[in-house]
Structures are given as C-alpha cells and as structure tokens.
Amino acid sequence: MSGDKLEHVLAELRRDPRFISCETAWHHFPETPGSYLDIPDGLHPALKQALANKGIKALYSHQRHAYDLVTRGENVCVVTPTASGKTMCYNLPVLQAVLKDDGIRALYIFPTKALAQDQLAEIEDTAGQGGFKVKGFTFDGDTPASKRRLARETGQIIITNPDMLHQAILPHHPRWAKLFSSLAYVIVDEMHQYRGVFGSHVANVLRRFKRICAFYGTRPRFILASATIANPGELALGLTGEEVTVIDESGAPASEKHFIFCHPGTPDRDGEIRHSAINAAARIASRFVKNGIQTLVFARSRMSCELLVQYLRDAYPNDFEKHRIQGYRGGYLPRERRAVEKGIREGDILGIAATNALELGIDIGGLDAVIMAGYPGTIASTWQQAGRAGRKQGKSVAILISGGSPLDRFIVNNPDYFFAQTPEYALINPDNPYILGQHVKCAAYELPFSHGDGESPKLGHTPVGHILEHLAEQKILHKGATRWNWSADSFPAAGISLRSATNENFVIIDTTHGSEVIGEVDWASAPMLIHDQAIYMHGGQQYHVIKLDYHDRKAYVKQVDVDYYTDANLAVGVRVMTVDDSYPSANMRAGFGELIVTALATIYKKIKLYTNENIGSGEISIPEMNLHTQGMWFSLSEEVTRGMDPHCVGGVLSGMANVLLNVAPLFLMSDKNDLGVAVEVRSVCDGRPTIYLYDSYPGGVGLAEKAFRMLPEILRASLDLISSCPCARGCPGCTGPEAQVGEGTKDLAVKVLKSITQEAHRDQQGDNREA
Amino acid sequence: MTNREIIERLRKRIEEILRQYDPPGSRKPHASTARSGAEAGGGYGGYPEVQTQTAGRDGFRVYTSVYAAGANQWLQPTPIDAILLLAGSEESRLAPDSLALFLDIETTGLSGAGTVAFLVGLGRWTDKGFEIAQFFLEDRDSEPDMLAEVGAQIGSAQVLVTFNGKPFDVPVLQTRSIINGMPRLASGLESRFHLDLYSAVRKLGKHPLYGMSLKECVERFPGIRRLHDIPGRMIPALYFMYERDGDVSVLDQVFRHNRLDILDMVVLLRYLHCLFTQGYEWCDDSCALAGIGKFYAARGQMEPAARFLTAAVGNSHRSPPETRAAHSRLLATVLRRQGDWDKAASIWKTLIGSSQAGYEDYLWLARYYEVCLGDIRTSFRIILEYIEHCRESGSPVPEPVASRKRRLARIISATHS
Numbered sequence A: 001m002s003g004d005k006l007e008h009v010l011a012e013l014r015r016d017p018r019f020i021s022c023e024t025a026w027h028h029f030p031e032t033p034g035s036y037l038d039i040p041d042g043l044h045p046a047l048k049q050a051l052a053n054k055g056i057k058a059l060y061s062h063q064r065h066a067y068d069l070v071t072r073g074e075n076v077c078v079v080t081p082t083a084s085g086k087t088m089c090y091n092l093p094v095l096q097a098v099l100k101d102d103g104i105r106a107l108y109i110f111p112t113k114a115l116a117q118d119q120l121a122e123i124e125d126t127a128g129q130g131g132f133k134v135k136g137f138t139f140d141g142d143t144p145a146s147k148r149r150l151a152r153e154t155g156q157i158i159i160t161n162p163d164m165l166h167q168a169i170l171p172h173h174p175r176w177a178k179l180f181s182s183l184a185y186v187i188v189d190e191m192h193q194y195r196g197v198f199g200s201h202v203a204n205v206l207r208r209f210k211r212i213c214a215f216y217g218t219r220p221r222f223i224l225a226s227a228t229i230a231n232p233g234e235l236a237l238g239l240t241g242e243e244v245t246v247i248d249e250s251g252a253p254a255s256e257k258h259f260i261f262c263h264p265g266t267p268d269r270d271g272e273i274r275h276s277a278i279n280a281a282a283r284i285a286s287r288f289v290k291n292g293i294q295t296l297v298f299a300r301s302r303m304s305c306e307l308l309v310q311y312l313r314d315a316y317p318n319d320f321e322k323h324r325i326q327g328y329r330g331g332y333l334p335r336e337r338r339a340v341e342k343g344i345r346e347g348d349i350l351g352i353a354a355t356n357a358l359e360l361g362i363d364i365g366g367l368d369a370v371i372m373a374g375y376p377g378t379i380a381s382t383w384q385q386a387g388r389a390g391r392k393q394g395k396s397v398a399i400l401i402s403g404g405s406p407l408d409r410f411i412v413n414n415p416d417y418f419f420a421q422t423p424e425y426a427l428i429n430p431d432n433p434y435i436l437g438q439h440v441k442c443a444a445y446e447l448p449f450s451h452g453d454g455e456s457p458k459l460g461h462t463p464v465g466h467i468l469e470h471l472a473e474q475k476i477l478h479k480g481a482t483r484w485n486w487s488a489d490s491f492p493a494a495g496i497s498l499r500s501a502t503n504e505n506f507v508i509i510d511t512t513h514g515s516e517v518i519g520e521v522d523w524a525s526a527p528m529l530i531h532d533q534a535i536y537m538h539g540g541q542q543y544h545v546i547k548l549d550y551h552d553r554k555a556y557v558k559q560v561d562v563d564y565y566t567d568a569n570l571a572v573g574v575r576v577m578t579v580d581d582s583y584p585s586a587n588m589r590a591g592f593g594e595l596i597v598t599a600l601a602t603i604y605k606k607i608k609l610y611t612n613e614n615i616g617s618g619e620i621s622i623p624e625m626n627l628h629t630q631g632m633w634f635s636l637s638e639e640v641t642r643g644m645d646p647h648c649v650g651g652v653l654s655g656m657a658n659v660l661l662n663v664a665p666l667f668l669m670s671d672k673n674d675l676g677v678a679v680e681v682r683s684v685c686d687g688r689p690t691i692y693l694y695d696s697y698p699g700g701v702g703l704a705e706k707a708f709r710m711l712p713e714i715l716r717a718s719l720d721l722i723s724s725c726p727c728a729r730g731c732p733g734c735t736g737p738e739a740q741v742g743e744g745t746k747d748l749a750v751k752v753l754k755s756i757t758q759e760a761h762r763d764q765q766g767d768n769r770e771a
Numbered sequence B: 001m002t003n004r005e006i007i008e009r010l011r012k013r014i015e016e017i018l019r020q021y022d023p024p025g026s027r028k029p030h031a032s033t034a035r036s037g038a039e040a041g042g043g044y045g046g047y048p049e050v051q052t053q054t055a056g057r058d059g060f061r062v063y064t065s066v067y068a069a070g071a072n073q074w075l076q077p078t079p080i081d082a083i084l085l086l087a088g089s090e091e092s093r094l095a096p097d098s099l100a101l102f103l104d105i106e107t108t109g110l111s112g113a114g115t116v117a118f119l120v121g122l123g124r125w126t127d128k129g130f131e132i133a134q135f136f137l138e139d140r141d142s143e144p145d146m147l148a149e150v151g152a153q154i155g156s157a158q159v160l161v162t163f164n165g166k167p168f169d170v171p172v173l174q175t176r177s178i179i180n181g182m183p184r185l186a187s188g189l190e191s192r193f194h195l196d197l198y199s200a201v202r203k204l205g206k207h208p209l210y211g212m213s214l215k216e217c218v219e220r221f222p223g224i225r226r227l228h229d230i231p232g233r234m235i236p237a238l239y240f241m242y243e244r245d246g247d248v249s250v251l252d253q254v255f256r257h258n259r260l261d262i263l264d265m266v267v268l269l270r271y272l273h274c275l276f277t278q279g280y281e282w283c284d285d286s287c288a289l290a291g292i293g294k295f296y297a298a299r300g301q302m303e304p305a306a307r308f309l310t311a312a313v314g315n316s317h318r319s320p321p322e323t324r325a326a327h328s329r330l331l332a333t334v335l336r337r338q339g340d341w342d343k344a345a346s347i348w349k350t351l352i353g354s355s356q357a358g359y360e361d362y363l364w365l366a367r368y369y370e371v372c373l374g375d376i377r378t379s380f381r382i383i384l385e386y387i388e389h390c391r392e393s394g395s396p397v398p399e400p401v402a403s404r405k406r407r408l409a410r411i412i413s414a415t416h417s
C-alpha cells in the first residue's frame, strides 16, 4: 500500500518541472532476490532453535560463508550493505563456539557505546530465543566497578570500544588474564571507521593487544565487518596484521529502489545556487510525509537537524499529530533516543530528521524514503544512509541533495563517480612515527620488551629498537640486563588519545554559558582555524574566538551568529626531505616522500558569506608551525606553461590546488582538513611550477601516498570538476573566484589539466578523426 | 567547642605525642652493610629495634629487623579471634596459634601492568619480638625468584593483614605473578584470609581533622605521629634513581617508611581490637563509637551494639543535633530488637520532644503504645500529632502514616460500636 503512495509521489516529482530541472540522476534498482544457503548441519541445537524462533529458515549466502570460514579458523571481513544481517556473520560462529565450550571467550569492539548496548541486547535476544545463557557484558566508561569485576571474571563475551581497550584493558591485562588466556574471537565492526589518525592508532592498539594475547598463549581469530570501501582486505590487514578473507557478495535480497541526485535549486550563471539543501529537503520530505510515507531526513549538523524538525512540523497538515515528526541526534538522552527508535520501528513516527548519530547500525527497521540534505562526506556513508530506505517488500527511494561544498556539487553533477566507480580507500599508517612512538611506550609498560637476543624488538612487524633507545634517553625506560624496564612514575595510556596524532591538540572551550569543551583542533590547523578573532565553525554553529592561549593549547570561544567567515593568509613553505618514489610522465613529474611544511599565519580577512566581499582584516600572532609529514607533488613541464603569462601561473596553481583538495576525498575517504596543499611557482628542486598535497597530521596517515599512486585518476576528476562547474569564470566551487586567482584562470587550469592528463592529446586525435 | 579550645586540645595532644619520640638528634649514621641496622638500639617513632640482619640472595636481598614487644604501649600481639572479628568474618574459624602476616609493599607507581613491587615488607610476631623481613628487588630480572619467596612466606601464614591491601598491595603482587608466568601464586594470594585494616577503619567514620591514610589513622587513634617520613609519591623516583646509579643508600628512607607502615599496622590493629571490644568504656569519639555500634548491629550482635551506641549517644553532646538524633534512633532500633521496648520508647519520646524526629519515630512510638501497652488512643493521638505537623509545614503525609491512621481509626470505631 505504501508502495502505491510512494509511486504516486514519485510520479508527481517526475511531472514537476521545478524538480526535474534540479535533478541530475535518477537510478532505478529493480528488486533482486536473495541468495540463500542452508543452516549448517553442525549448528548447536539451541542456536537452531533460536533461528527457528526468529523465523529464519535459511541463511543469506554471505552469512553461511562467514560461518564456514570462521569455523575453519580463518580471519574474515564481511563487506555487505546496510541491513544485510551482518551481525549474524559474527554472532553465529561466536555463539556456536561458546555453546560448544563455555570456557571460550570473545571480544567485540565497536566504535561507540550506543552500538555496544544494542549488540548486547541482540546477543541476549538470540540466547533467549534459543533458551540458553551467555554471559555478555558491555565494558565502557560507565560500567560500575562491581560489574567490571564480574565482566573480568565471568564474561564470555565482552563488548567494548578501542579507547577502553587502550586505556583500561591492556594496561591492566593481568586482571583480564581469564579473558586473554581463553580468547578465541575478536569482532571488529564498523571497520571503515578505523581510518586516518584514529585507524592508525587502533591498528597499534591491536598490535599491543596481539602482543598481550601471545603472552597468554592465545591467537584469536578476527571477524571484521565494514561498509563498502575500495580496500577492505588491505585495511583489515593493516589493522589486524593478519591475512583476512573478504566476503563482499551479499546474499540479502534487495527490494525495488530509486536513487535520485539533485541540487536544491537551479544554478545561475555564477555557479551560485540560491537555495539551501535544508529548505529543499524539507520541501521534498513534506510531500512524502503528507502522503503517509515514512521518511528520514539526514542533516549534516545538529542545528540543521533541529531546523528540519521545525520545517517538517510546520508543513505537517494535522495539528494534533505534530509529534509524528521527531528529531534524532547526538545530545539527546538515551531514553529519548530509544523512544524515537521505537516510534520509527512501530510506524508511529512518520518524519524523522537525524544526524549521522542514526547512521551506525542502530535498529529502526527499513523506511520508505531517505533524504540526505547534503553529501554525507564519503561514498560509503552515503550508501549507508541510503540503505536506511528499503523494507523487505515494496519500493523505497533515496534522494541526495547537494549541500554548499564543492564536493557536494561535484558528486551531484557527476553521478558516475558515485554509481559507476569503486568507492574510496580507507587509509591508515600504523608506522606513523608519532603514533607508533606513543604505542611503543604503552606496550613497554604493559610488557617489557626484551633485548640482547640479536633480534630487534618489534611491535607488530615493525622494528622499534630505536624508539626504545629514545625512551631510555628520556628516562622513561631503563635498559636492564635482559629487558627494557618501565622506569617512570606514570601511566602512559592516560595521556594518549586515539583521536589525535600528537598530544598537542588545541582544546576549544565554549564560554557562552559557563565553560564547556566542545572539541579539539589539531595543532597544525590551529593557525588557520582558531587564531584570535577567527570565526570557528563547529557542528554547524559559528563561534568567535575570543582568545587563543597558545602556550596552554586552549582556545576560548563564544557562540555568535554573523554573516561573515574568516580566512587566514598562510605563508606556506615546503621542504622535501626525502624522495621515496617518483616518476616522469609526458608533461609532468610526480614524486612522493617526506616533507617539512612550515606555515606562518600573518593576517586574516573577514569575508562576507555568499557575496565573498572582503569586509575587514587583522593581524595574527602565532609562531611559525613546522609540520613533518608525508606528501606528494607534481611539477609541470615547460611545454605545459609555454606561452603562459608568468603572472598567471601562480593563480592557475592555486586554482588547481583548490580543486585537488576538493576532489581528493572522493578517492581517499578523508575530510578536507586531513589534507593540505601548497604551491610553488618555481620549486626549489627543479625550478618548475609545483603543486604539493600533504597529510595534515604529523607523520602522515597514508593519504598523500595513495594520492601519489592514484594521481592520474585524481587529475581526471579535477578536470571533470572544473569542466562540469556551471560558473563562467571560476567560483569557490572550482578554481576560486576570478577576482582572487586572476583573470582567465579557469580556462588555463582546464588547459593545463588536459595536457597533463593526456586529454588534450586525445581531443586532438578525436578532431583528426572528424576531419 | 570554640576554635581556641580545639587548638588548645591539639597543642596538648601534639606535645603528648612528641614525648613518645626520641629527640631528632638521636639519629645515628647508617652502617653501609645493613640498611635497617642504622636504627638499631636507638629507633624512631617509638619503635626501638633490638636486632637486625641482612641476608643476600640472587638478585634480591632480605633485610630483617626485630622490635621488642611492649616498647610502645600498642606494640603488642593481637589475638587471632580479634582479627576475625575486625574482618567481620564468622564462618572462617582459625586456630588461636595461626600465623598473621603483615604485608606492605613499595612500588614504582600506581597499579597497572607496568608497576613493580620493588620492596615487599612482611612482619610477624616471633618469640624474639616483632620481626620485619624486607625483600628488596636489586635487579628486576630476579623478580620471579623474589615473588616465589614472598609467595612461599605468605603461603605459610593463615592470615594476611594489610592497610588498603585488597585494592592495592595484593592485586599488584598478583599482577606481577601473572606477568612473571606464576598464575598459581596469583590465585594463592587471592584465597588467603585477609584483613584489610582500611575497611575496619572506614567503619569508624571520617574525622574533620584527619584523612584516611594509615599515617593519619595512627595519629587519630593511638595518637602516634610519624616524624621525618618521606612522602609516598617520591618513592618511585628514588627507586629509578637507584636503578640508574646503583646506590642503594638513596632508598634508606624508603626502607624505613615501609617498616613504619608495617609497625603502624600492628599498632593500629591492637588499638582497633581494644576499641572494638572495650571502646565504649573509654573512647569519647562518638562517631567512631556509633560506627562500631552499627557494625555489631549489622552482624546481629545486639548486646555490644547497644553498649557502643549508648556510649556514642553519651558522647555526642558536641555533635550536630542531626548526628546525635541519628545515633539515638539507631540505639532505639537496637534496643527494640533486643526486646527492650520501654527504653526504646523513651528515646523516641526524647526525639519527638527535641524536634529531630522523623515520621518513623512517630510510627514506632505509636506502635509501642498500641502493641506493648494496648493504648490505642495514645497511639492514635501520636499519629494525629504528626499529621498536624505535616499540615502546619504544608508537607504531604507519608503513606505509612496515613495507612496507620486509617487502621487505628477503624479499630477505635469498631470498639465503640
């Protein structure tokens, strides 16, 4: 029935000229049947009973494959869409093992506490259905002391997060001796979340973890689950240090689905779109909700989430049923969230505005329509959010409305990058010296490293002898006769956060109402983002930086609502320290290696929103920052710039760098802030115009290295971005406004990109054929 | 008590305490071979040592010191059944000649896998006096040997006495045993009968002037003050210094600190034994007395509970009225459970008269009149009186009061008709 209503609204949209003028892609995915396999014969009768009671008569093929591989002792990584029964892939083999031998233990690692709670409920439900008992515990910061003890002593399944593993379990491993000495399985769900700095830390936490397991004589198998990414096997290997078999063919059936891309309005000649994604999302969502179609709208920030609730309620015709529109975001109490989840599952709630707090495997059942007000940032999470639409039977629709960022517009303008291409790479660099060094310290505390037996001590497969020597120089370790002894009155894990590369982050303190820490900014970004008088954006809210306490690494801010943003002028210099790899191609030369980026923020400008008018400026006094990191670069050959006005070259490089920064996240599952760019009209190395792209975290997390390997693809996407931009002469969404980068930059950038991607060559060939 | 009175009292007490110590000038230079020998004959803190020995082993060293019984008023053996009493244990019956071992460790930091116990002090009563053996880890590679020896010593004792040892000392030793591949030693430590003096002291309540550390407890109760002691937080750094430079003399103060901790435990145990058995006769700390009363009441031993609570109430004239009322109420409960309703009733009456009464006091008194004296009308009047109070103060009438009123009204109307 809801299928008919949905078809009706979709038909309406198809006939609506205003909607069709904004729409750029309308994909139709027909219904696909599931692929099923038998429930394994050897499955414990209690589990068979549990499945029967849940109405499960057969397993999806991927669930059965996972079960078989795990039972055979292999490490497995399951990569299947949202709502494809991923949890069963690990719960089934784990519960089977626990039922066969109640001494066996398993550790579940989830990135958040909320997911841990849901998971425990799921396990307990299965056990209840099968009429058996399993001792499962969540272990997080809220677990009371008495329960912690019980978990340590009796827990068969411990559900925790990487931070607890790092700070509470590993440094106290003897208390967990029972867990470690019988540990058979480790479950890592939401694996794709462990990327970048966080992932590089987690990989090291797992190295420490395996070292402790080895001490207790166990070698647990890993079962990982992930959203769709380009390199699940590589990431799983990087995180666990184990060979992992990837299962990426889903056996779950898929119902009929529409996936639509659109802009919030039609772009004008300057490339400007005069409507916001929020308004457009509210407008479209209301059409669905009015027709009784259960609709979920994803907002990018808490504030837009609240706005959406307001708009949807305003548009809802029945005054007595406004409560059928609800919000769901971080900051709500768990009780409130549970109530909303229940309301969605039971259909009482018709319209939901949510942030990505709802993205992660929280059980709300399938919905009829999902609308994304803005690109969720990665292809993987776009598929995850879209996956919220779709019931067992019937049709559903997902709509992506582009937000204000260049990447948003690019993806909606070039839907093939989304529908036809492999998704992004999730990258980590566990050997980042800053991150590795911190974990060697923790590992040395947990279990002394030995020396003197000829072989260099290792963490994972990485030799760490030089780090131990360094720690000894700092009097943190003492080189005893056979071992490196911990020799400091401190608890190393306490000072190390898994979310930042160094412990030099700046803390942002909101002083609007008292004093509340709202977040952190990494050290390297501080001069740009939180200098005195800067407008700092956080969770969709503007904050004015009252004072930056550089020495104590604190920024005091106040909430404001102003019509401008600030842009700091950074004098950036790059020094290439090592060239680890390089190759020449026809019109350029590309390289990869270690860089030192020096950045000196000198002045900032106040720029009016939308019009980009310069409405004021001020000085910045922050010492020069030195960032030692990984970077890639490419320089243009003489042929490319021949005949080009030397004054233009700088503008073209900046314009291209801006584009590069915007398209890189399409390939490198990252945030715009994770990468930095710099340009040199005449580089120190070869005197040629050069563009640098580097990891903005000290030591790097593997982004620049991957960019180096994928440079041709990235350059081609850059070309697509500029060519598909509707602006006439450059805008902030492509090469930057002409007024800032110089006249003719957009055309010149297209020309340069064509020549270095060989498109120019191909164009010529094409011309010849026509002639 | 005015501030001046408090200060005067404190001053007297300090003078009294100081008399128990030797003058600071009596410190003797250290002998280089025997660490603890430095204090032989003279002694600090009221604990004269009569004898000291040192024995070297592979990679760890044992220093032994012996203290004569009675050198200090409280430095006396405590009977095993007193230890059982303080541990709140009844089922665990130990022979009177069971060996009680006092344990205190010095470590390289707070608890965690990387924290090592580099000094383990074990004290026991022998025919020569109180003997402390200090096991010192000269070389970390010898940790398994030292743990094995310490484990054997602990294994030979029936009772372990510590201060805060349940959450700290014992887990640290267990952790080290596990890390050194000796899991059986760890489980052996777990199963040992263990009196943690900290939990006994906690029953006595907080004192406004003293914290809950061992040092402060000994100062608060037996009134012995430790002089010239090093702060515990400096200890790890001194061990690291020793490890780098090899000069063990930097640890002199640590050894002494460890011995004093153990002696303080002996003293505290003896004191607590006296306090828990006869404290109602001489102790004037109403908070501590009430704590002991509660302790006995919880164990169902109403007779000592009543004695201690009576003493607590008797000494509570300086306490805040709420505290005094709470002690009285508890005493009334104990008396009632002993069957002495008359005495209990007089306490409830006093409480009601002093405006410190809660509705439970009214309920109990009403119940006394109804059940013990068969005086339904007085019982009813007491309930009405409380309801009247509620009305005056505008607070709601608690349900148990309302339901008793209904019940009594029914009885009264039944007898009339």
Ligand SMILES: [Zn+2]
Pocket: A271, A725, A726, A727, A728, A730, A731, A732, A733, A734, A735
């Ligand atoms: Zn443009």
